[in-house]
Amino acid sequence: MGAPLTGALAPVTAGRCDGNLTVRRGPWRRGVRRWSNRRVSTEERTDPGDPDGRGAPVGRRLVLGMLGLGAAGLVAAPLLQRGVEAVAGRDPTGLTGLLPNGGGFRYYSVASSVPELGPQDYRLTVDGLVERPATYSLDALRGLPQTRLVRDVQCVTGWRVPSTPFEGVPLSRLLDAAGVRPEARAVRFDCFDGTYTESLTLAQARRDDVLVALRMQDRPLGHSHGGPVRLYVAPMYFYKSAKWLSGITLTDRVEPGYWERLGYDVDAWVGRSNGRDDAPTA
Amino acid sequence: MPPPPERPARVRRFTAGQRWVHRTTAWLALVCVASAACLYLPPLAELVGRRRLVVLVHEWSGLLIPLPFLLGLVSRAFRADLRRLNRFGPHDRQWLRSALRRERGPRPAGKFNAGQKVYAGWLAGAVLVMLGTGLLMWFTGLAPLVWRTGATFVHDWLALALAVVLAGHIGKALADPEARRGMRTGSVERGWAAREHPLWEHSDR
Known part of the structure; x- marks a missing residue:
């Protein structure tokens, strides 16, 4: 009854607390105090009429789903990146410049402020x-x-x-x-x-x-x-x-x-330093 | 149903420990997001400069974000709330359906409504992904280059999504003073609890 134990997304999900201890219940034994969402104090235990804290572990699936998406993004990044660049390259509004990796330069300064110099004082x-x-x-x-x-x-x-x-x-x-x-x-x-x-x-x-x-x-x-x-x-x-x-x-x-x-390389040839293999720029 | 007069007007929602977890996490997240903005947004980067210092602040505030959560696990009340956030009952589906269709109908909720549950689960996953990709970029020796490029890509785009979601979280809090009071003082009005979280079976304290 109760929580669906669907697939790999809910590997440690115990069945409902129905007193029927089986091997599917998980690696811990009943009655052992542990950090989990199953055993709680009498004070916090929800009574049968309380719908809170019952049902499918959707929260856990969301966490695992995000981890899966993150891993997939890591793997698919080169492909996605090219797609983003293709779109940004045809964008006449320049709005895509605000998006991550939307093309263009990024400003890095190591100083707190930099004076502006011109023809008179440079x-x-x-x-x-x-x-x-x-x-x-x-x-x-x-x-x-x-x-x-x-x-x-x-x-x-x-x-x-x-x-x-x-x-x-x-x-x-x-x-x-x-x-x-x-x-x-x-x-x-x-x-x-x-x-x-x-x-x-x-x-x-x-x-x-x-x-x-x-x-x-x-x-x-x-x-x-x-x-x-x-x-x-x-x-x-x-x-x-x-x-x-x-x-x-x-x-x-x-x-x-x-x-x-x-820690950066002194001889900083593009593609042959800093542990990177970018296409050379010259 | 109006409460009998002898019942206290306010009900306990969060313990001191839970509020500490929330407050500490919020400050760390704020510092992390602010320093990210100073690294990423050109006008802010030009204004602030000091790139090494900002990177240091960003790395450490980000790394420490899970710490209050982990310390919070010693609190029984915190763990009980995690269980509530994790489990979705039929009423949560009804809440989501009603919210997504922008219906006026009833939106039944326990101590946390389905929106808060989705937020909590998504955010927990997102923080872990940010942590993982961030570490890949921080310790460049950990993984081959293609991983690092991928980590940068994921970190950047997820940061954009997080900015939107966090703005939503803060916006919701700003729109509901009683919810804010609950997180600040630990207790909420009984009427508010009955209206916003009708299925929440709180003990009177």
Whole structure:
């Protein structure tokens, strides 16, 4: 009578308390006090006329059902994700940007607040192991020859933004202008958020897909995207592309950056680091 | 049926222990949801920054959410209420049918109505799924990458569903001062109990 013992969703559900102890009752013995929903004190025991606390264990099925759904979602996620992206990609309203993984960038800042700098007060310094330390204003950077790259952006936390144009001055050009001294082996990047740092080996920094970026998606870099100037390291996870870039310092060894001191890989090639196997972005 | 005059006007609904479980869980959930919003919603993320600190707060508040529940299991009254929430009788079906069709008819309920039961079961499952997927993202060495991506996907979408459901829970509480009083003080008006939970056989205390 009473509670249906349907299938696997109710594996430990005892039959009604009808005094007929059978093997189907569950792993415990009658009369043993335990944490369950069957045996209760006299004070709390419901009398036969009380409908409360009787009937099918729907609550338990809901819990198990949610666990099953969660596991199914975990397995089906790659498929579902592609579906979501397909829908979001055709959405002209941009509302899907508010949905999880709805495409687009996410804002991460490790500092409490970041000043907004513009043409008047933005400065980029190049110093350290160089022959000719230099300071660039925004206009000076804009006056140099620009390179435009269109690559995917891949964040180490999983999100990816396809075919994103970045435009700016190749880092190698600024390094050449400063005259890198022979003992220099690496570059440290500082940011005007006052906290974030990044680093590259000299060989990485000289790649032609590493930019001091001034524009993104064919617009001037906004503050929330690290504007007016950020680093853009196309072949690496996006944490290497330091926002709010204010300093380029040549050093004699790699000085691990902010996230790298917290366990992220220093050589952050997309698909070949941080235990991930994303498709390379360069 | 009006109560005889000698019966007390209020009836006991929740013990101090049960209220402590609810309050502690509510605060942890609030901190967890607020920190999630600061990680996920760009305007809030830009306002708050301090990503490492917010992540730490989110992880620990989330991890601790089941703790009040587990401690509550030592309370007999709490366990009895869990049993009530678990079991669905015929009157619960009637309640759900009536609520879903937005009928005016009677909505019989025991100590908890069918809506509260569905909420409790769904939420318990959802919290466990959030906990599992959250741990997969927190301890990245636990599982291969494809699991982690899946965990992120499930965690994000379920968070959206949870936000809606929690808003409903809080909205319902805001709409019913006596229900709130029950959770705050432990007792409710006899008339309220008879009206909202006619099948609840409470003892007079």
